[in-house]
Structures are given as structure tokens and as C-alpha cells.
Amino acid sequence: MIGADINAIAEQLKNYDGEEVRIMEVCGTHTASISENGIPSMLSPKIKLISGPGCPVCVTVTAVIDKLVELSMREDTVVLTFGDLIRVKGTNKSLADAKADGAHVKMVYSPMETVTMAEKDPDHTYVFAAIGFETTAPVYANVLNEAVNKGLDNVKLLTSLKTMPQVIRWVVNNGGGIDGFIAPGHVAAITGSDIFKALSEELGLPFVVSGFEGEQLLLTIYALLRMKGNKGIKNLYKSVVTSEGNIKAKEMVDKYFEPSDASWRGMGKIQGSGLVLRKEYEKFDAGSRDLDEDHMPPGCSCASVLVGKIKPSDCPMFGKMCTPDNAHGACMVSTEGSCYNYFVSGRK
Structure with missing residues (x-):
């Protein structure tokens, strides 16, 4: 599909007027690439991209x-x-x-x-x-x-x-309202794409393994749009990711x-x-076991952002008391964090 068809696909994504579709990426590099390539501005308002718990720094207690x-x-x-x-x-x-x-x-x-x-x-x-x-x-x-x-x-x-698989299940079961997942390409390169098969069956949701270039991400979003309401997995990153x-x-x-x-x-x-x-x-081991306590900074909404319940820009501290130069929470600290990428790309 890459090549002559990408313009037609981009046009369909821009003009989509069906039911709202909520797509979550669970890879911090995808989050950064989506912002860097201006992907949200290429999509219909009916297609919502949600940044999930794919930034390792952000989810560290x-x-x-x-x-x-x-x-x-x-x-x-x-x-x-x-x-x-x-x-x-x-x-x-x-x-x-x-x-x-x-x-x-x-x-x-x-x-x-x-x-x-x-x-x-x-x-x-x-x-x-x-x-x-x-x-x-x-x-x-x-x-x-x-x-x-x-x-x-x-x-x-x-x-x-x-x-990854267990936290994706947690997000879906705790009110994420997600219609499909951009599966993490780097993770899948190690685990294989088959790791998401059973999860797709269990949750009844589609997964598409994606690379990180702008065209690949558009194709992935298009594939998930077409798969809405159905389970299944597609691998659109076959140059790097195998099934095993x-x-x-x-x-x-x-x-x-x-x-x-x-x-x-x-x-x-x-x-x-x-x-x-x-x-x-x-x-x-330097003492890794039983490190469970987590004290969120006062006023920080990272917990809700990480599971897609709110957008980063919905946090009352976003862009005011919390900026990359004066980061309040981990989601604004990391270059893979959703708050950081919303801020630097000007997303609302």
C-alpha cells in the first residue's frame, strides 16, 4: 500500500466521518514519532489517538x-x-x-x-x-x-x-474505552507479534504492529480503522518483526x-x-523487590494520562506549572512521555 495509495489513505483518514474511534499506542517511541510527524493534524476529529503506558520512565514508581x-x-x-x-x-x-x-x-x-x-x-x-x-x-x-x-x-x-500484555489488559478492563491498539514495534521485535494474538482474542480488539515512520503510522491507523469492532492482529513491520x-x-x-x-x-x-x-x-540485585510505594506529586494527573482517561492538556498543571523545563510529573520529564510530546508539538 505504501506509494501511490498512501495519498488516498491519508485523504480517507482526514475525511473520516463515521463513529468515533479511539486508538492507543503503547510505545513511547510511537508517541514521540506521532508528534514529530504531525500525525494528529492529518486525522479526522473522529479519530482519537491516545498515548498509553508505553514510556518506561513514566510508569516507574x-x-x-x-x-x-x-x-x-x-x-x-x-x-x-x-x-x-x-x-x-x-x-x-x-x-x-x-x-x-x-x-x-x-x-x-x-x-x-x-x-x-x-x-x-x-x-x-x-x-x-x-x-x-x-x-x-x-x-x-x-x-x-x-x-x-x-x-x-x-x-x-x-x-x-x-x-506489555498484562498492562494492556489492565487498561482495557479499567475503563480505557479503547477500540484498537498500535502494538509496540520495538517490543514485538523481541517478543514476536504472536504475543498479542491471545490478548486480541480475549479482549475482542484489533492490534496492528507498526514501524515508526510517518507513512507506516498512517497505514497502521488506517488498518485499525478498518478492523474496528473485530479482533485480530496484523504485522505491518515485517522488515523487523516476525511472529516468533x-x-x-x-x-x-x-x-x-x-x-x-x-x-x-x-x-x-x-x-x-x-x-x-x-x-x-x-x-x-541492588534491592529491586517490593519497591511498590508511589507518591504522585500534588496536582499531577499522570495516573489518568497514562491509561488514556484524560489528555495531557486536560491536566490543570499542563503548560502552566508543568513544562519540560520545570517538569512536575514523569510524563513531562521523559522525551517519550505523552505530556512532553503534547507540549512540544502544541497538541490540544
Whole structure:
């Protein structure tokens, strides 16, 4: 369909005048790409795009941040993290605040830097803030594999790893009012598209696996529009996603991690929606279990935004007390957050 047909499809999406359709993307990169490509402005007002809980930083509870802050203040410990997480506030402070107070916090670009630093500096324990979904779990498994192979005891992970199918079920069962899902392309590249088959059958809703280019997203929305009211799954990202996924990556994850219950910001604990280190590798765990407490900042509506109950612009703090330069909640901190992307793209 890409090519001559894309203009006709774009025209149909712009002029659609049927029943309202609510489509949720559950991938932070999709959220960012939708904004960057101006997709909402190309659609009929009857087609609503809803940003779901697909930003790993946004769904991380404050107990995880608090634990990282605590670890960073130890003399013999260095906390490593990606850039987005460093600005997310815990109960009292963020990792950036802790660093300003003299804590040991370093921003890195690759989790594998944990192994390099630990190998060069055996007198300190290096803790990586392992936040993410199925997409990044293989990377963290590789970090552990390297640490095991090199005999490093000063590498640890503080994990807050989530898995997609269970939270999608939660959103649907808790009043999301969603008619179809743009399935996360990066996640599906690891898990395979078949992971959404049973969920589609159970929920009676369509799923379309999408890439991240503007044309691919338009085709995905068009496919979901045509599938409205029916279950089923389509894979429109076949250059990257197969039905079975990345077998080697899944085997590596299974070697080091096992399923667990997990706490999601604004949603509480969702059964079977997380990954934790297996018992035999507990010595690499920096204290990840039972980090459930979540203290939303006063006035923050992230909990409602994450499950599609309100738009970011409906939050009374949006664009006023809460902006990317002065972020109040995690959804405005992360570049994959729905509030951030609404703000920078001027969406209403």
C-alpha cells in the first residue's frame, strides 16, 4: 500500500466521518514519532489517538527512584542511569537533586558501560538503573552475562522491568474505552507479534504492529480503522518483526530473569507484569523487590494520562506549572512521555 495509495489513505483518514474511534499506542517511541510527524493534524476529529503506558520512565514508581537515591548516597556505590530518569522525582528528590548534594550519580549512554567502569574500579559497586520493557531486558541480561563471565562482583542492577500484555489488559478492563491498539514495534521485535494474538482474542480488539515512520503510522491507523469492532492482529513491520520474535534474545532474558508482579505508576501492582532476577543471580540485585510505594506529586494527573482517561492538556498543571523545563510529573520529564510530546508539538 505504501506509494501511490498512501495519498488516498491519508485523504480517507482526514475525511473520516463515521463513529468515533479511539486508538492507543503503547510505545513511547510511537508517541514521540506521532508528534514529530504531525500525525494528529492529518486525522479526522473522529479519530482519537491516545498515548498509553508505553514510556518506561513514566510508569516507574517513586519507590524505585527513592531506592536509587539511597544507593547513590553510599560512599562505595555509584548509580548509573540514562538521561531521562535522572530528572524524575522520588518522594523527596530526584537523582539530579542527589547528585547536586554530592551523591555518586553518572549518566551513561549504554548499560554496558557498567561492566567497563566496574572492571576498572573494583573498590566501588556500580548499580545500573535497569528501567524498561521487553525491549531493553536483553541488554540488561547481556550486562549480567558479561559480569558473570568476567567474575565481577561489583556490578548490580536495580530493576524496574515491565511487560506489555498484562498492562494492556489492565487498561482495557479499567475503563480505557479503547477500540484498537498500535502494538509496540520495538517490543514485538523481541517478543514476536504472536504475543498479542491471545490478548486480541480475549479482549475482542484489533492490534496492528507498526514501524515508526510517518507513512507506516498512517497505514497502521488506517488498518485499525478498518478492523474496528473485530479482533485480530496484523504485522505491518515485517522488515523487523516476525511472529516468533528474537529467539536468542528471549533465551538470554529467560536465563537471568523470571516473571513477577510489578507496580506501575498510577495503576498499582499488576499481576505477572514484570521481570525480576532469578534467585541464582540475586547477588547482582541492588534491592529491586517490593519497591511498590508511589507518591504522585500534588496536582499531577499522570495516573489518568497514562491509561488514556484524560489528555495531557486536560491536566490543570499542563503548560502552566508543568513544562519540560520545570517538569512536575514523569510524563513531562521523559522525551517519550505523552505530556512532553503534547507540549512540544502544541497538541490540544
